[in-house]
């Protein structure tokens with residue numbers, strides 16, 4: 477058995493107010509006066525204090541991101557061209573010295589993707605997969621403003637392409653620097669806070685109950701799930717700090733194990749019905765009592781405490797073709813099912829089983 481050589485984020489700044497240090501982080505990359513940085517920022521922050529705290533210099537580029545849809549290959553290609561056109565017009569066509577992604581999982585993934593595409597030609601769809609990236613990315617920084625996905629820690633950037641939803645997975649994808657400032661996640665609307673936070677909770681339940689679990693992943697997953705329990709079942713003044721660390725550690729846990737049934741089904745559901753990752757996971761997880769009885773029971777307590785009502789009957793009106801597509805996408809996620817059942821998963825994960833689960837959602 478070959479063990480994974482785990483590339484992690486080499487530099488991390490954590491703590492309330494640490495966003496102010498972004499100036500130092502970016503300046504460290506500037507070698508000459510014309511060197512420029514790119515700030516890719518979720519447009520939700522355009523009219524918020526954060527917009528005035530960006531340490532941009534006159535030669536820098538700020539792009540406000542539209543994350544109405546989860547990132548598409550076409551969108552990140554267009555953004556990359558926008559950066560290249562800016563560089564050509566202002567900076568002799570050189571690449572930026574740093575790409576800073578600020579926002580939720582969508583914006584972090586866009587930041588990683590653009591940093592990769594600036595040094596790897598041919599468009600993002602051609603790199604959806606594992607270790608297809610050839611060249612190191614431009615220096616890239618990730619700053620979450622909502623917590624749960626673990627995108628700040630992972631070696632992937634999830635993109636919806638012309639024919640698949642799949643990440644650009646590579647060691648080069650990993651951020652060079654992340655900045656975890658709990659101040660930045662304080663204004664998130666309650667529903668979105670819950671859905672994205674549950675992504676983290678579900679990562680841990682799936683990792684800890686999977687066949688891939690090992691002491692390394694358990695060490696992160698157990699602490700992360702403990703923090704989730706504190707955040708979503710109790711009341712703590714420092715809940716933002718706790719959730720931020722839970723998200724990062726959940727990301728570390730699944731990086732050295734794997735997610736499971738919820739994510740496999742959720743990818744199928746989202747691909748066909750367009751649900752965003754967080755809420756899609758919640759809809760799926762709520763029918764997985766047979767897989768994760770304890771986790772689902774606790775999840776329902778969390779929903780109750782935060783008055784969350786999930787959509788129901790979401791598959792009631794899907795066509796036969798849509799149902800088949802959901803089944804196809806879900807059953808295609810071999811490592812996830814392998815993590816759930818072990819190597820003989822194919823005998824267990826039948827179209828009938830998946831259909832019955834989707835029909836309950």
Ligand code: NAD
Nearest residue numbers: 520546580581582621622625627630632634663664672753
């Ligand atoms: P998101 O980035 O899609 O943002 C969700 C909503 O929250 C958006 O409307 C956004 O504008 C808003 N928001 C963000 N910060 C806010 C703030 N401070 N105040 C108010 N509103 C704020 O949500 P997400 O759940 O963090 O990310 C989901 C995405 O992450 C999906 O595209 C998914 O595929 C991806 N993902 C990636 C990984 C990875 O390892 N790369 C892992 C899991 C999920």
Ligand code: ZN
Nearest residue numbers: 625675679753
């Ligand atoms: Zn997830």
